[in-house]
Amino acid sequence: MIRRALVTGGAGFIGSHVADRLLEHGYEVEIIDDLSSGRRENVPEGACFHHADIASPDAARLVREGRFDVLCHLAAQIDVRKSVNDPAADARINILGTLNLLEAIRAGGHGTRVVFSSTGGAIYGDFVPIPSVEDMPKDPESPYGIAKLAVELYLAYYGRVHGLETVALRYSNVYGPRQDPHGEAGVVAIFCNRLLKGEPLTVYGDGRQTRDYVFAGDVARANVAAASVSLPAARQVDVRAYNIGTGLETSVLDLAATLQRAAGTSVPVDHTTPRAGELPRSAVDNSKAERELGWRPEMALEDGLRMTYDYFARRARGMAA
Structure with missing residues (x-):
């Protein structure tokens, strides 16, 4: 059924x-x-x-x-x-x-x-x-x-x-194709759009704050x-x-460097005032999901970033056509 x-x-x-x-x-x-x-x-x-x-x-x-x-x-x-x-x-x-x-x-x-x-x-x-x-x-x-x-x-x-x-x-x-490049939830999409335009990547504070992507x-x-x-x-x-999640912490600076490597391009990274209330570190332990759901993440960060950048690049070409 x-x-x-x-x-x-x-x-x-x-x-x-x-x-x-x-x-x-x-x-x-x-x-x-x-x-x-x-x-x-x-x-x-x-x-x-x-x-x-x-x-x-x-x-x-x-x-x-x-x-x-x-x-x-x-x-x-x-x-x-x-x-x-x-x-x-x-x-x-x-x-x-x-x-x-x-x-x-x-x-x-x-x-x-x-x-x-x-x-x-x-x-x-x-x-x-x-x-x-x-x-x-x-x-x-x-x-x-x-x-x-x-x-x-x-x-x-x-x-x-x-x-x-x-x-x-x-x-x-969460990151990937179709992510909204507007608003605070879409840092990977925002970085992709800036890379495609050759614009600097804006990082809040020192960029050492971590997230689990x-x-x-x-x-x-x-x-x-x-x-x-x-x-x-x-x-x-x-x-x-x-x-x-992956259980792995990635700093914003490391994310920017990995994404530029995946995209095969390089732009400056500009630092600006830290955002009030932003968590300095964040990552989750996924062992319970692996044990009870039979789930574990499969996509490596650099591979996922490359797929995401390619999606935004195709979309930009389509809009320009």
């Missing part, structure tokens, strides 16, 4: 990769996206597209009546700075929008599994060892991180009280694994949560 999947945010950067992978695995895929940041061209051929807001009655009706086997929930407000400037708007999308979907699943009674895209960078905060492990204390430093943690707590509640199958995937810094295709594989694997019994919030 063909399994059915609904991908929220499926016209976006990561969501479209998840939809691609589900289709490759034989799923019948439908997508919800309001196109506020997603692109219609990212929706893969073979997926059924619904232009809708996840907080809307239309989205709830689709979830309630769609008899989906899995809901991969990636639709979100993802800009940390926007969450700081307007935490209520962030909560309306990231918390209330998710609750709209969860209540629809509960009302539908089909047993749809929820695979939620959470964050490994923003959820743990400054006070835990690196690489972070799932059961470490959480002290998010932004409304965005707080909202992601709140949704995870709701997922644990729905699992324990209502019997829903829920999984939280805590991503490190994981390729979008590997993240998509994690979603497919989480869609069907046997889950532990619903208990505390961390029991069904999995870090999805």
Whole structure:
């Protein structure tokens, strides 16, 4: 029997990769996206597209009546700075929008599994060892991180009280083709665009701050694994949560150098004022995902950066044509 999947945010950067992978695995895929940041061209051929807001009655009706086997929930407000400037708007999308979907699943009674895209960078905060492990204390430093943690707590509640199958995937810094070069989440895409224009790369502070860069295709594989694997019994919030990253720290300076090497080009690196509140280090331990999901990252950073740069180069040539 063909399994059915609904991908929220499926016209976006990561969501479209998840939809691609589900289709490759034989799923019948439908997508919800309001196109506020997603692109219609990212929706893969073979997926059924619904232009809708996840907080809307239309989205709830689709979830309630769609008899989906899995809901991969990636639709979100993802800009940390926007969450700081307007935490209520962030909560309306990231918390209330998710609750709209969860209540629809509960009302539908089909047993749809929820695979939620959470964050490994923003959820743990400054006070835990690196690489972070799932059961470490959480002290998010932004409304965005707080909202992601709140949704995870709701997922644990729905699992324990209502019997829903829920999984939280805590991503490190995701990069790859289709990444948005605008906003704070797209440093690799921003660097690619600057390299293509021959412009200097701007680095905040000394550039020694580290991140754990994981390729979008590997993240998509994690979603497919989480869609069907046997889950532990619903208990505390961390029991069904999995870090999805490489466990490796890469400084912004090293990222810039590796990307220039992958691109076969060189531009100056300009340093500017550090950003307030930026984490000095971030990386996640992925051993639980390897043990329980059978997942591990496959893409080496330099190879993934080369693929990403090639994508932006092809896109730039297409726009110039």
